Amino acid sequence: MKLLAHAFRVGTVLFAALSLSAQAQTGVSTWPDRPIRFVVPYTPGGGTDAVTRHIADRITQDSKWTFVLDNKPGGGGNIGIDLVAKSKPDGYTIAMGQTANLAINPAAMARMPFDAVKDLVPVALVAEVPTLLVVRTDSPWHSLGDVIKAAQARPGHITQALAGNGTVGHLAGEMLARKANFKVLNVPYKGAAPAITDLLGGQTDYMFATPQAVLGMIAGGKLRALAVTSAKRIAVLPSVPTVAEQGYKGFEAVDWKMIVAPAGTPAEVVKRLNAATAKALTQPALLAKLADEGSSAMSGSPEEVAKYLKSEQAEWGAVIRDAGIRFE
Numbered sequence: 001m002k003l004l005a006h007a008f009r010v011g012t013v014l015f016a017a018l019s020l021s022a023q024a025q026t027g028v029s030t031w032p033d034r035p036i037r038f039v040v041p042y043t044p045g046g047g048t049d050a051v052t053r054h055i056a057d058r059i060t061q062d063s064k065w066t067f068v069l070d071n072k073p074g075g076g077g078n079i080g081i082d083l084v085a086k087s088k089p090d091g092y093t094i095a096m097g098q099t100a101n102l103a104i105n106p107a108a109m110a111r112m113p114f115d116a117v118k119d120l121v122p123v124a125l126v127a128e129v130p131t132l133l134v135v136r137t138d139s140p141w142h143s144l145g146d147v148i149k150a151a152q153a154r155p156g157h158i159t160q161a162l163a164g165n166g167t168v169g170h171l172a173g174e175m176l177a178r179k180a181n182f183k184v185l186n187v188p189y190k191g192a193a194p195a196i197t198d199l200l201g202g203q204t205d206y207m208f209a210t211p212q213a214v215l216g217m218i219a220g221g222k223l224r225a226l227a228v229t230s231a232k233r234i235a236v237l238p239s240v241p242t243v244a245e246q247g248y249k250g251f252e253a254v255d256w257k258m259i260v261a262p263a264g265t266p267a268e269v270v271k272r273l274n275a276a277t278a279k280a281l282t283q284p285a286l287l288a289k290l291a292d293e294g295s296s297a298m299s300g301s302p303e304e305v306a307k308y309l310k311s312e313q314a315e316w317g318a319v320i321r322d323a324g325i326r327f328e
Contacts, residue, residue, distance in 0.1 A: 038052060040071045081120070085114040103116075118263060123265075132208065135147070144241075144247075156183045235291060261273070
């Protein structure tokens, strides 16, 4: 009887374990069976928000998956990413990370609410985009040289609007200030939209912004682009010279967008998200949208995306250390 009782207990444990395994497998195989929360760590209207909406719409058209976009700005993009890092790793909460909160902030901030390596899993690279140095159209500055001369003449008085601390626009501004030997007063916001509003209102003097955030204002005659931070000019604004062309050889600052999920998210879910993103980024309509906004599509398997993130963290970390950049 004791032997039979022992066998029954063992069998019960094995059955329970197999049942849990089957449930787990079933959960992955049926994913997604409800809407996926897609966190955008910046305000609506900015570059990250635009790219997220484009890719979510395209994946929905291709796969019929449902996404609920959730803008969670603040902390230089850290608040939204931290929310995802601490979410249940079931594939139903993801975020659109970028250079700022995944590669720059970890090296430049004294305290981080999450570990970009341990708390997140890279899912898919989406797009890369440079920033544009823009001023109001009534500004007396008509070139990068004009901005630099004004800033050198009034150290610490010329103001630069930031979409957030640690953004590529912020770092581009810091890099330029160091290369051109001037001091600027940084004014951070919780996203591109409020930063541009104050720039238009005259509260700040200039801004390094993503094309998505300012192309409409440029076309509408409210802002003027003086420089682009990519190595080459961008097709959507071919007349705007690069920073490198205007006397600063080798200058380049590009923002990339990367979908991330909480660490522990099932590998099969990561693969499906990656495949869906890759498929979306082959669609001519989406590629045209990205090009019209100054962006270009990226790609890579989950393993390649993870390697890319590590290399970017190392490169931006070196830039930040060499420049002595540090902020809260």
